[in-house]
Amino acid sequence: MTRRFFAILCLMASASLLLCAAASSRLDRVPARDHDRINPLATQPESVAAGSLVYRDHCAQCHRADAKGDGRKKPPLRSDHLKLATDGDLEWFLRQGDLAHGMPSWSSLPEAQRWQLITYLRSIQ
């Protein structure tokens, strides 16, 4: 009985590890040239304000106005994942989305507005 319990525990732990690996690997898959890209609008003073408007119009409906997510499927955007990611990683992720997991592609937003959004996200970490 104990052996079966440990086997189930091991299976669950493995599954959790796999899920975590899968979750973190979305940003790990960023191509090197995108990973190294630098936000050209990071130092522009109006970028944070402009990015906050982009956030309000397009992101807040899922990730909430305070960027803390909905506690279920929509993750918080104040997180270590975001802190560790480069601006290039975030731009790539916004452009690509993650359709299989519910995140739309925002390639239809002009690239300049994606960079402004990233500047805003940096400012609230």
Next chain:
Amino acid sequence: MIQSFLQFLLPIAGLLPGLLLGVACIPVAQAQEKPYFVTYSHDLEEPGNLEIETKTALAQPGQSHRYGATATELEYGARAWWTTELYLDGQATAQDSTIFTGWRIENRFRPLMREHLINPVLYVEYENTSGADKTLLEVVGHDGQSDLAEPNGEARREHQHEAELKLILSSNLKAWNISENFISEKNLGHEPWEFGYAVGAARPLRTLGSGKPCVFCLEKFMAGAEAYGGLGDTFSLTMRDTSHYIAPIVGWQLPLGRLSFSTGFGLTSSSLDRVYRIGWAFELPQVGNWFHSRSGGAQ
């Protein structure tokens, strides 16, 4: 034509204050879709959002009366890669009647989960409309202005049960969206396959966000053009007697929705001389969550 346009708009204008008041009372999101009327891009509805859109076409076929036809569209983002829609169509013809002309159900799927240079979307639609439908949401086969000139009493007797397939190819390049649609439509009552196309290109007038809430900022406007027309059918795969249009388009993102305008110019003798179009869309965010909250689910 301008007079007829205003005559059609007058009753709508009467309803506008009530509509705006209603919309102002509910949270509204901003869609990322393009202001095309016929062409589809690869923008799908955000998952959980419901977009309500009306597309109105105003025209006057030669030797017939002017008309206004409206398609009301309920578009729901079922998944990030799947959008499903219901259309309800109707039209009013001067010196004739105002009638409901049918409904359509469509689904759009993105088969590739990544963004590519060219992004395919598969479109599947079932239409249950009458011959009096004049919304011109697509032009296929040998569709022409003579089809739109029949009196409503006669045209509505014809029932169209049609399946429509589209291959949508779309790219976002340097703030431009460029979309191409290949359309095939089959009347399920032993009619041939009909073919058509739609292509469009549009971009915002300014790509950089201005950093202050505004209504008239250039980044709130999109401009572009679309072209669409028929390519014959399997019985007669020829461009003869087909209709083709080219239409400049303008979209304006307002706090409570998106307004779009277009004037289509007919390019062949089968085409309508001009088609004026007006679109209004607003999006209700995360509609699915409303039901979760009411049933005691997580907020």
